[in-house]
Amino acid sequence: MDLLRSANREQIARRRKIDFCLHLLFAAATSVGVVALCALLIDILIDGIGRLRPELFEHFPSRRADRAGMKSAIVGSMYMLGIMLPISFMLGVGAAIWLEEYAGRGRLTRLIRLNIRTLAGVPSIVYGILGLTLFVRMLMLHRSLLAGAFTMTILVLPIIIVAAQEALRAVPKSRREAAYALGANKWQTVSRAVLPSALPGILTGVILAMSRAIGETAPLIMIGALTYVAFLPKSVLDPFTVMPIQIFNWMSRPQPEFHELAAAGILVLLALLLLMNFAAILLRNKYSKQI
Amino acid sequence: MNVERLRTGQAVGATGPKPKRARAAGARAFRNGRRSVMNRLMPVLLGLCASVSIITSVGIVYTLVSETIFFFRDVPIVEFLTGTRWSPLFEPKSFGILPLLAGTLLITVIACAVAMPVGLASAIYLSEYAPRRMRNVVKPILEVLAGVPTIVYGYFALSFMTPIVRAIFPETGIFNALSAGIVVGIMIIPMVTSLSEDAMNAVPKSLRDGAYALGATRFESALKIVLPAALSGIVASFVLAFSRAVGETMIVTVAAGATPNLTVNPLESIQTMTAYIVQVSLGDTQRGSIEYGSIFAVGTALFVITLLLNLLAQYVAGKFREEY
Numbered sequence: 001m002d003l004l005r006s007a008n009r010e011q012i013a014r015r016r017k018i019d020f021c022l023h024l025l026f027a028a029a030t031s032v033g034v035v036a037l038c039a040l041l042i043d044i045l046i047d048g049i050g051r052l053r054p055e056l057f058e059h060f061p062s063r064r065a066d067r068a069g070m071k072s073a074i075v076g077s078m079y080m081l082g083i084m085l086p087i088s089f090m091l092g093v094g095a096a097i098w099l100e101e102y103a104g105r106g107r108l109t110r111l112i113r114l115n116i117r118t119l120a121g122v123p124s125i126v127y128g129i130l131g132l133t134l135f136v137r138m139l140m141l142h143r144s145l146l147a148g149a150f151t152m153t154i155l156v157l158p159i160i161i162v163a164a165q166e167a168l169r170a171v172p173k174s175r176r177e178a179a180y181a182l183g184a185n186k187w188q189t190v191s192r193a194v195l196p197s198a199l200p201g202i203l204t205g206v207i208l209a210m211s212r213a214i215g216e217t218a219p220l221i222m223i224g225a226l227t228y229v230a231f232l233p234k235s236v237l238d239p240f241t242v243m244p245i246q247i248f249n250w251m252s253r254p255q256p257e258f259h260e261l262a263a264a265g266i267l268v269l270l271a272l273l274l275l276m277n278f279a280a281i282l283l284r285n286k287y288s289k290q291i
Numbered sequence: 292m293n294v295e296r297l298r299t300g301q302a303v304g305a306t307g308p309k310p311k312r313a314r315a316a317g318a319r320a321f322r323n324g325r326r327s328v329m330n331r332l333m334p335v336l337l338g339l340c341a342s343v344s345i346i347t348s349v350g351i352v353y354t355l356v357s358e359t360i361f362f363f364r365d366v367p368i369v370e371f372l373t374g375t376r377w378s379p380l381f382e383p384k385s386f387g388i389l390p391l392l393a394g395t396l397l398i399t400v401i402a403c404a405v406a407m408p409v410g411l412a413s414a415i416y417l418s419e420y421a422p423r424r425m426r427n428v429v430k431p432i433l434e435v436l437a438g439v440p441t442i443v444y445g446y447f448a449l450s451f452m453t454p455i456v457r458a459i460f461p462e463t464g465i466f467n468a469l470s471a472g473i474v475v476g477i478m479i480i481p482m483v484t485s486l487s488e489d490a491m492n493a494v495p496k497s498l499r500d501g502a503y504a505l506g507a508t509r510f511e512s513a514l515k516i517v518l519p520a521a522l523s524g525i526v527a528s529f530v531l532a533f534s535r536a537v538g539e540t541m542i543v544t545v546a547a548g549a550t551p552n553l554t555v556n557p558l559e560s561i562q563t564m565t566a567y568i569v570q571v572s573l574g575d576t577q578r579g580s581i582e583y584g585s586i587f588a589v590g591t592a593l594f595v596i597t598l599l600l601n602l603l604a605q606y607v608a609g610k611f612r613e614e615y
Binding site: 015016018019022023025026027029030032033034036037039040043044047090091092093094095097098099102103111112114115116117118119121122123124125126127128129130132133134137154157158161185186187188190191208211212214215216217218221222224244247248251252259262263266269270273277281 | 327329330333334336337338339340341343344345347348350351354355358408409412413415416417419420421429431432433434435436438439440441442443444445446447449450451477480481484508509510511531534535537538539540541544545565568569572573578586587590593594597598600601602604605
């Protein structure tokens with residue numbers, strides 16, 4: 001009896017020990033992501049902080065690293081976002097409203113839902129191929145700001161649609177019923193009762209989609225956003241460049257000075273992304289308090 | 292329809308004394324002439340917005356297929372699928388996709404070897420072990436990691452990972468599959484973690500409580516109860532991460548090199564399908580040339596692979612989901 005009990009106690013101790021060891025192992029695995037992020041930030045800070053000078057924002061790209069800046073890239077990114085934002089907002093939110101409020105449960109709706117989920121998994125470079133054929137060649141927009149903005153709009157649409165759908169679904173049914181009870185018709189209900197309370201959630205999704213767009217490189221290389229642009233686009237049909245492409249261009253040069261410039265450019269890009277994420281988190285917190 | 296019926300009746304809120312603002316809002320809601328036009332017009336407009344997603348899919352397939360057919364007039368499809376040499380820019384030209392496919396697979400396997408164990412272990416930690424405060428710190432960090440642009444990861448691979456790899460294996464070149472693959476793996480860790488954790492969180496607490504009541508340790512409950520119950524979600528997250536690694540472009544363009552190379556040695560320079568597409572579009576290729584067509588052929592292969600993987604992930608997630 002005693003022997004049995006002590007064997008049992010030993011077994012329990014062993015199992016506890018295994019549990020403890022794996023607890024440590026799992027915690028260590030979790031820290032891999034955190035450590036990687038820290039390493040990435042520190043690596044880029046060390047390389048880039050020295051080049052983070054006013055020239056970076058005021059100068060156009062140049063063959064001489066001392067004079068090079070990314071003014072045209074920063075402005076190009078901003079213009080592109082400015083064109084994308086209203087188009088993708090309207091298309092994305094419109095599609096989400098249709099799917100959540102109007103569409104039935106039929107086969108067509110299921111097909112569109114599956115389609116959107118599948119589109120979200122298509123590699124971004126394939127969107128670049130589509131943009132190259134559709135906007136650059138067929139619609140004859142050439143390598144313009146407009147072609148870039150359209151391509152990126154299509155790329156981020158699934159993200160916005162899914163986020164907006166979730167936000168709309170979170171609006172309690174009672175709000176809709178209250179509006180109907182007051183005699184509102186369907187569109188009045190959607191536009192005045194449902195949409196306002198879903199808006200913070202939708203905006204969070206839109207901001208995240210924009211932060212995806214601002215860091216995306218491959219599709220814009222495909223549609224031929226230039227790597228050397230020493231002017232600001234004057235119309236939407238002018239050639240342009242964006243921050244990630246300028247960074248890529250600097251990275252591909254052999255001289256170490258340009259690598260420092262690339263790191264400085266990355267710092268600007270990351271700062272901008274952080275700002276956008278911060279805005280999204282603020283909105284989300286406000287949203288979660290409201291309901 | 293019941294809405295229409297409701298609309299014909301008197302305003303519900305219009306009886307009895309009401310605050311001024313509410314009455315004004317009510318009056319606005321019931322002036323219906325222009326509004327009913329909107330009511331009829333908007334579903335059509337919104338439906339058009341939703342159809343953009345269908346048009347996009349059709350556009351992608353049409354674009355890829357139509358140009359790929361042109362390409363296959365010059366290059367036999369059998370040679371494309373089974374050829375072991377890819378040299379589109381130098382004579383004699385040869386278009387066998389296997390080296391690009393092997394390069395893509397090599398990167399993906401390395402990335403998965405990094406991301407799957409680490410991602411799954413962090414998911415177990417976050418859902419089974421971590422106190423709430425820990426989760427609230429770690430999850431936003433993983434979200435930030437997921438939001439870092441891939442070009443930034445490319446820089447990280449080249450300036451941080453490659454020197455480390457070269458310090459361990461001195462014969463390695465500047466461009467090699469290993470450092471690119473590891474960084475792609477780091478990139479997809481958040482995806483594996485968050486999707487797997489969602490799946491494990493969906494397992495009801497009562498199952499864990501049952502395991503604890505039988506005397507299981509946390510690890511035993513995680514391994515024998517939670518993991519099997521969440522398996523479909525976890526497998527789906529693996530498949531999605533795999534597909535993401537296949538489609539990853541900038542990291543491999545920057546750090547893995549541009550040599551189509553049929554090899555399994557991770558220390559060599561290789562080229563992936565995505566990196567090839569970028570390489571060609573950076574140069575001056577004439578429309579209608581065979582190189583131009585090859586982008587579409589490679590793009591089609593890429594699209595088909597990722598599409599199948601995504602459909603597989605959705606099938607796995609839906610089919611084998613346990614309902615509680």
